[in-house]
Amino acid sequence: MYQFSFYNPTRIEFGAEKEKRMGEFMAQFGVCKTLIVYGSERIKKSGLFDSVVAGLKEKGIEFVEMGGIKSNPVLSKVNEGIVLAKQFGADSILSIGGGSCLDSAKAIAAGTCYEGDVWDFFIGKKVEKALAIFDIMTLAATGSEMNSGGVVMNEQTLQKYSIKGTPLFPKVSVINPQLQSTVSRDYLVYSAADIIAHSIEGYFTASIQPEIINMQIEANIKTVIKTTEILLENPHDLDARGDFAWAATMALNGLTYVGTKGASYPNHMIEHAMSAVCDVPHGAGLSVVMPAWMKWWKKRNLAQFERFAREIFGLQGADAGIEALKAWFDKIGTPTTLAQLKIEGKVLEQVIDNATQNALDWQMSDIYTREAIAEVFALAKN
Amino acid sequence: MYQFSFYNPTRIEFGAEKEKRMGEFMAQFGVCKTLIVYGSERIKKSGLFDSVVAGLKEKGIEFVEMGGIKSNPVLSKVNEGIVLAKQFGADSILSIGGGSCLDSAKAIAAGTCYEGDVWDFFIGKKVEKALAIFDIMTLAATGSEMNSGGVVMNEQTLQKYSIKGTPLFPKVSVINPQLQSTVSRDYLVYSAADIIAHSIEGYFTASIQPEIINMQIEANIKTVIKTTEILLENPHDLDARGDFAWAATMALNGLTYVGTKGASYPNHMIEHAMSAVCDVPHGAGLSVVMPAWMKWWKKRNLAQFERFAREIFGLQGADAGIEALKAWFDKIGTPTTLAQLKIEGKVLEQVIDNATQNALDWQMSDIYTREAIAEVFALAKN
Structure with missing residues (x-):
């Protein structure tokens, strides 16, 4: 059971x-002083920043701001945010952006309530306390808006690791599909790959997986x-958005993992190395890793791969399902080979080294030896 | 959008x-004194009561108890519970039973923090405060374990109405499928009908229904x-349980209603009249109402009924889906006709009267006139 x-x-x-209405929502939690974090200046040009700030001012919420968070977010920005939040005496963080921005906000929220090095939380320390977290999502992909985890890269060590803990659940997350309808075609398809990755990691790796899940x-x-x-046909179809x-x-709010046992995140573990070493967009890395990893893993859970082929694509046989997913990635235009990302030679070796270290740190090295990881990448070459 | x-x-x-571990969970919320509510004495014979109480004692949680809550729970028992909880100075309520027990617990939790008549909450007053609610579910059906609503019948007025409000979300709900494996065959199939009813009410009535939902x-x-x-083959298959x-x-924790607009609960509205007047089990009433109501309603949302036939039963055409659901209810042995429940003649008239009053009070009388309700029941006769 x-x-x-x-x-x-x-x-x-x-x-x-x-x-x-974010000001109103934050006021419900007693917020007085917030640090707003965001990525590019686009949110200022579009008027989004001003419209949010107007809501904060109406509720008397003071703020400072920090822009410049990039995708594959980095630890130095988190540390900058922590200094700022401490100086300002922030009681909360408001992220306006995508998953990278929110993940940075979560780390800042934990780090501001901690005297030590925030990286401690990424290598095992429990998060006991954090500033209240709020977010406005301008990109749908990571699911960070309804979970208690985040991923940040330590640029010095090239470790792209995660922080998690109950205090990191956002208090209120705003999802306005309209704000997401200006996402570029590339980031739409990368996001699709990311959501599918979140969906299949447990689906294929769990040793116990309830039928309802x-x-x-x-x-x-x-x-x-x-x-x-x-x-892709119509970016402004707001119901589809x-x-x-x-x-x-829903792919990463915990509900698709309830009752599962032994689920792991090998595609993420491998892809994080690609992002860390080559700064490829996370979703683009994932669409390359997934078909290769599926080919490599399928013999360990053949019935589930056959089910995937049948239920998702109406096809018979494990290989047919994997090929159909790869073909679908090709069709929507997210990369499926290392060649497309120009990852080869010495760089690829560095990526494999980095992933091997991840496997160790993520307690997955029993299966994911250097040889195994190299095998997965070999299947992703062309 | x-x-x-x-x-x-x-x-x-x-x-x-x-x-x-319920004692441990309650202690995490600072509980000191609780009122335990339950239904039949079976939970004492089975040892369940003692095993829970042992956990409470270990954490120093004092308790008083009130048994005798029946299915189709009644207001008099709620009032008895409120008196008891107030006298004892309870800071929380622990329900050990099914949905009827938990729904009563929710009403007691609200009523204990209120000086007026608890029925006020059932006819529109907002629940501002309630004792902390905990539950151990011995029957799966109502979904009450993860929502903020409850249904209780006022025996004096024969109104089977609902109470709802954020303070009524349980703090912790324990679902141990093993405890549910001794549920009778009858209550298993009634529960199946109840869950399907919770699933289809919004599915067929909402004017806006996201595709993902x-x-x-x-x-x-x-x-x-x-x-x-x-x-039905193997009551002790714990994974299926x-x-x-x-x-x-999942059918009634809110997730299957997100983004929908205009959803209503006509099957429940009509069935509550049957339970109120004839004391039929809620699920048994629902399996009679649903196929009849579906026949009556289908022309208003034909495409969705065709979709239901196709997706659930692999059949073409709205009627085929409705007939297949009815045939499935027959197969599992939950009633599908008023004749099976012996509801006819004057009693049926009383039920129709009661449902007509519900329609008024639930703001559904624009569609559900007395004539309309009589039409639905006419389709349920044999």
Whole structure:
């Protein structure tokens, strides 16, 4: 019989113009002083920043700001944010951006309540306390808006590792599909790959996987496939944008992992090395790793791969399902080979080294030896 | 574009023997004195009560108890509980039983923190405060373990109405499929009907229904059909029992209603009249109402009924899907006609009167006139 604890206190505010009410939502939690973190200056040009700030001012919430968070977010920015939040006496962090921005915000929220080095949390220290976290998502992919984890890269050690803990659940996450409809075509398809990766990691690796969870994951993957195709045709289809965004949230809010046992994240473990060494977009790295990893792993869970082929693509046989996923990635235009990312030779060796270290640190080195990782990459070459 | 707010802070503790840790879970919330509510004395004979109480004692939690809550729970018992909780100075309520027991507990939790008549909450007053609520589910059906609502009948007025409000989310709900494996065959199939009813109310009535929600609901219904059949063969298949229980929770924890607009609960509205007047088990009433209501409603949402036929039963055409659901209810042995429940003549008139009043009070009388309700019942006769 399977077992689990499930707890997810994040409030989701989904829909048009909800970002304008962020001040009201934050005031409900007693927020007085916040650090706003964001990525590019686009949110200022678009008027998004001003419309959020107007809501904060209406509730008397003071703020300071820090822009410049990039995708594959880095530890130095987190440390900069911690200094700023401490100086300002922030009681909360507001992220306006995608998953990278929110993940940085989570690390800043934990680091501000801690005297030591924030990296401690990435290498095992428990997060006991954090500033209150709020976010407005401008990109759907990571699911960070409804979970208690985040990923940041230590640029000095090239470790792209994660922080997690109950205090890191956002208090309120705003998802307005309209804000996400200006995402570039590239980032849409990378996001699709990321959501599918979140869906399949447990699906293929868990030794115990409840039937109901299989069915829910399949519904989620089919939603991503369907809505990505609609959005490539018409980026402003807001219902499809909404379904896509909610599929992203549902893929990693814990619900598709309840009752599973032994689930691991090998695609992420391998891809993080690519992001860390080559700074490739996370989703683009994932769409390269997934088909290769699936070929490499399929013999260990053949029935599940056959099921995947049948349920997702209406095909017979494990290989057919893997090829269909790869073909679909090709069709939507997210890369599927290392050649496309120009990862080869010495750089590839560095990536393999980095992934091998991840495997050690993530306690996955029993299966993911250097040789095994090299085998997966060999299947991803062309 | 669709809109929603979603918030669900209930912690689920799912799996073997989790009920023994209830004392520990309650202590995490600072509980000192609790009122234990339950239904029949079976939980004492089975040892369940003692094993829970042992956990409470270990944490120094004092308690008083009130048994005798019956299915289709009644207001007089709620009032008895409120008196007891106030006298004892309870800071919390622990329900050990099914949905009726937990729904009563929710009403007691609200009523204990209120000087007026608890029925006020059932006719519109907002619940501002409640004792902390905990529960151990011995029956999967209502989904009450992960939502903020409850249904109780006022025996004086024969109104079977609901109470809801954020303070009524349970703090911790224990779902141990093993405890549910002794549920009678009858209550298993009634529960299946109840879960399917929770799934289809919004599915067929909402004027806006996100595609992702359609797919998640379908996954849930298919899980219920599959696992009910397994459990009828082998009541002790604990994986199927777990999937069945989790499908019950997922059907009414809010997730299958996000983004929907205009959803209503006509099957429940009509069935509550049957329970109120004739004291039929809720699920048995629902399996009679549903096929009749579906026939009556289908022309208003034909495409969705065709989709239901196709996705759930692999059939073409709205009627085929409705007939297949009715045939499945017949097969598992939950009633599908008023004749089976012996509801006819004057009693039926009384039921129709009661449902007509519900329609008024639930703001559904624009569609559900007395004539309309009589038409639905006419389709349920044989």
